[in-house]
Each structure stands twice: as structure tokens, then as C-alpha cells.
Amino acid sequence: MNTENNNTNHNNAQHDAAAHDAAGVGAGLDGHAALPAELLAVAGQLDAMATGYRAEMSGAAMVAMARATRPSGAAREGAQLKLVGETVSASALKVGSAGGAGWSLRAGVVGGLLAMAATVALVVAVWPASVGSKSGDDVAATTGGVDAAMQIASSVDDKLSLDEFDALLAEADAIGTLNLETDGLNAS
Amino acid sequence: MADAAHSMVPMAGDGPSAADCSAFDLALDPAVLVAAAAGDDRAWETLVGVYGRRVYALVRSRLRQPEVAEEITQSVFATVAAKLTTGEYAESGRFEPWLFRIAVNRVRDEIRRQRRHSETVDSDMLADVAAAPAEQVGPGGGGGPSEAMEGLRSAMAELPEADRHIVELRHHAGLSFAQMAELLAEPLGTLLARHHRALKKLKALMEEQGIRSVEGRGSLGRGE
Numbered sequence: 351m352n353t354e355n356n357n358t359n360h361n362n363a364q365h366d367a368a369a370h371d372a373a374g375v376g377a378g379l380d381g382h383a384a385l386p387a388e389l390l391a392v393a394g395q396l397d398a399m400a401t402g403y404r405a406e407m408s409g410a411a412m413v414a415m416a417r418a419t420r421p422s423g424a425a426r427e428g429a430q431l432k433l434v435g436e437t438v439s440a441s442a443l444k445v446g447s448a449g450g451a452g453w454s455l456r457a458g459v460v461g462g463l464l465a466m467a468a469t470v471a472l473v474v475a476v477w478p479a480s481v482g483s484k485s486g487d488d489v490a491a492t493t494g495g496v497d498a499a500m501q502i503a504s505s506v507d508d509k510l511s512l513d514e515f516d517a518l519l520a521e522a523d524a525i526g527t528l529n530l531e532t533d534g535l536n537a538s
Numbered sequence: 539m540a541d542a543a544h545s546m547v548p549m550a551g552d553g554p555s556a557a558d559c560s561a562f563d564l565a566l567d568p569a570v571l572v573a574a575a576a577g578d579d580r581a582w583e584t585l586v587g588v589y590g591r592r593v594y595a596l597v598r599s600r601l602r603q604p605e606v607a608e609e610i611t612q613s614v615f616a617t618v619a620a621k622l623t624t625g626e627y628a629e630s631g632r633f634e635p636w637l638f639r640i641a642v643n644r645v646r647d648e649i650r651r652q653r654r655h656s657e658t659v660d661s662d663m664l665a666d667v668a669a670a671p672a673e674q675v676g677p678g679g680g681g682g683p684s685e686a687m688e689g690l691r692s693a694m695a696e697l698p699e700a701d702r703h704i705v706e707l708r709h710h711a712g713l714s715f716a717q718m719a720e721l722l723a724e725p726l727g728t729l730l731a732r733h734h735r736a737l738k739k740l741k742a743l744m745e746e747q748g749i750r751s752v753e754g755r756g757s758l759g760r761g762e
Contacts, residue, residue: 396709404591416586419615
């Protein structure tokens with residue numbers, strides 16, 4: 351049975367090759383020049399469509415995309431994401447729908463937030479006594495800050511509105527402040 | 539990173555210019571790929587500059603929302619970056635088929651996701667989407683050429699999946715037939731014939747819709 355199938359496939363391939371030879375397709379493999387005139391027109395229209403699509407991507411958007419996805423950044427962000435204990439794809443670092451140059455900016459901001467969250471989470475895990483020696487409000491704020499960062503990490507798969515993003519940025523300020531205070535405690 | 543390699547290909551910001559991007563003329567110097575894998579940001583920008591718009595065009599052909607196509611394109615390059623960094627791809631001259639296989643898989647995932655999501659979408663919302671003007675769903679919005687382009691797009695949508703795939707890989711992704719043969723694991727001759735047949739079907743579909751070629755290449759007009 352398999353032999354029959356193989357023979358059938360082989361015959362089909364021969365038939366296909368013969369068909370394109372007969373149609374004059376085979377002369378040029380990587381250009382359209384060998385296509386019959388009637389199909390050359392269709393090919394040209396498809397190329398025009400592709401050109402239109404490509405033109406939708408601006409140079410600035412390309413640069414932003416390159417920066418947001420660069421391997422050096424991906425490795426760093428991957429480490430941060432692992433630290434916060436959330437699985438977030440690198441693509442999810444595109445937050446919101448502003449597009450263009452907003453990509454790299456937002457990716458950078460989110461990456462920064464995750465880095466801060468990772469730092470706070472580590473500090474909480476390694477030096478609980480130090481954090482606990484601060485006021486109850488500060489400890490609660492620390493927990494809230496970590497929660498906020500975790501929320502970012504778990505929600506970036508969905509697009510955030512600008513308002514939502516700004517609200518999270520405001521919470522991130524708290525993370526940064528507490529992080530600095532905790533560092534001060536450790537130094538002492 | 540060899541500077542010579544950088545000079546041979548455009549950087550992400552300045553090219554290839556979308557208007558005259560001839561995919562068949564562009565090839566990435568293997569040194570750029572190796573440097574990008576090693577963490578050279580400039581090499582990575584070059585790589586994205588060479589392939590970014592081609593990947594986007596392939597994705598955009600299937601996903602009509604530009605912002606979604608941008609997101610998927612970015613996710614493709616994020617995946618490539620991660621795999622290059624971890625050595626999951628070692629340069630062996632097969633980067634383009636590998637890259638576009640990732641793109642094709644990502645598009646399929648997104649289409650599946652959208653189909654699942656659409657099962658719960660309110661029918662009124664679907665009606666709104668269907669009534670949206672052409673300029674919201676594609677390039678060149680507006681008058682006759684846009685209408686004709688929309689006709690071509692409709693004809694593409696009516697192609698059998700296998701034929702459409704061939705056409706998109708060839709014309710939107712800009713792959714050579716040899717690269718397509720590798721990506722699809724099919725004989726070169728078969729692909730040539732399938733491409734030929736797909737174009738014939740597309741031409742027939744366009745004629746049914748009254749779309750015809752005006753100048754032979756790149757121009758569309760509404761048939762009499």
C-alpha cells in the first residue's frame with residue numbers, strides 16, 4: 351500500500367513538473383519573468399498588495415520593534431520575569447496599542463517595573479526581619495507594591511488602556527520608594 | 539561584528555524602503571545573524587530591517603487588523619531573539635524558511651484564538667465590523683484602486699487554503715521557491731506548479747468579481 355502511495359505521489363510530482371514546464375513556469379525560479387503574461391498581471395497585483403502592506407510599517411515602528419525584541423533585552427527581561435515568578439511572553443511586553451515608538455518605551459517601562467518587583471520580592475524573601483522592622487504601613491505598602499507588579503506581570507497579556515497603564519505606573523512609584531528605603535535599612 | 543556586514547544591508551530605521559522592497563534581492567549576511575545571536579543590538583536592528591516588513595506583510599495578509607499584525611510580527615521577532623540567544627537555531631543558511639515557519643505558526647495560532655473568541659462575540663459587533671469602510675481594514679483606502687484591492691483581497695479569501703498559503707509565502711513573504719520547498723517540505727517542481735495553478739484560480743476569481751488588470755503589473759481596475 352505504501353509503495354502504491356509512493357508511486358502515486360511520484361507520478362503526481364512528475365505530472366506537476368510537466369504541467370509547469372508546459373505552462374512555461376519553470377524557466378525562472380525566483381522571479382516572475384517566466385510567468386505567462388496573463389498570470390504576470392496577477393502576480394504584479396499581488397506584489398502591489400504586499401508593497402502596500404509593507405508600507406504600513408514605518409521606519410520608526412521598525413526601530414521600536416527591533417529595540418523591543420533585541421536578544422540582549424530578551425535575556426535580561428526573561429531573568430526578571432523568572433524572578434517575579436510569572437510567565438509572561440516577551441511579546442506581551444508590548445502593552446497598549448499606541449504602536450510605533452511607544453513599543454520600546456512601554457516595553458522598557460514594564461521591564462523596569464518587573465525589575466523593581468523582582469528586587470522587592472527578593473528583599474522580602476531574604477530579609478523579612480528588616481522589612482518587618484519598618485512600620486506596618488510600609489510593610490503593607492510593600493506587599494501592595496509587589497501585588498501591583500504581579501498584576502502587571504499577569505495582565506500584560508491583555509492590552510492595557512492608557513489609563514490603566516498610568517494607574518499601574520502610579521503604583522510602581524510606591525515600589526520604587528519602598529525599594530530605596532529597604533536598601534537603606536540593609537545598608538544600616 | 540563585522541562593519542562590512544552592516545554596510546551590506548539596510549538598518550531597521552531606513553529601509554528596505556517599503557515601496558520598492560524586492561524581497562528576492564535582499565539577503566542577510568550570515569555574519570549579521572551570528573552577531574545578532576551573540577547580542578549585537580546593531581546586528582539585530584539590521585536583521586529586523588531586512589525581514590520585519592516581509593514578516594508583517596505575510597501576517598497582515600491573514601490578519602486584517604494592522605495593530606494585531608504588528609503585535610504578531612513583534613512576537614515573531616521576540617521568539618526569534620529568544621531562540622537565537624539560547625542556540626535553538628544555529629546558522630546553516632536556512633534562516634528565512636525557519637523565520638517564516640515561526641510566522642506561519644504564529645498566524646495560525648492567532649486565527650485559532652480569534653475563532654474561539656468570535657464564538658462569544660455579539661452579532662451586532664460582527665455587523666459593525668462587516669460594515670467598516672475599506673480604509674479601516676487595508677492599505678490604500680479610498681477610491682477605485684482601494685476597491686479593486688479589496689476585490690483582490692476577497693478573491694484571496696476564496697482561494698483554497700493550500701493555494702492561498704503558496705501565494706502568500708511567495709508574494710507577501712517574498713520567499714524563493716527553493717525556500718518555500720524547504721519550509722513546506724515539498725518538491726520544487728510541485729510548488730512551481732501549485733503556484734501557477736493558484737494564480738490561475740485567483741485570476742478566475744477576480745474575473746468573476748469584475749476585477750481586471752489595467753497595466754499588467756501592480757495596477758488594478760474595475761472591469762467593464
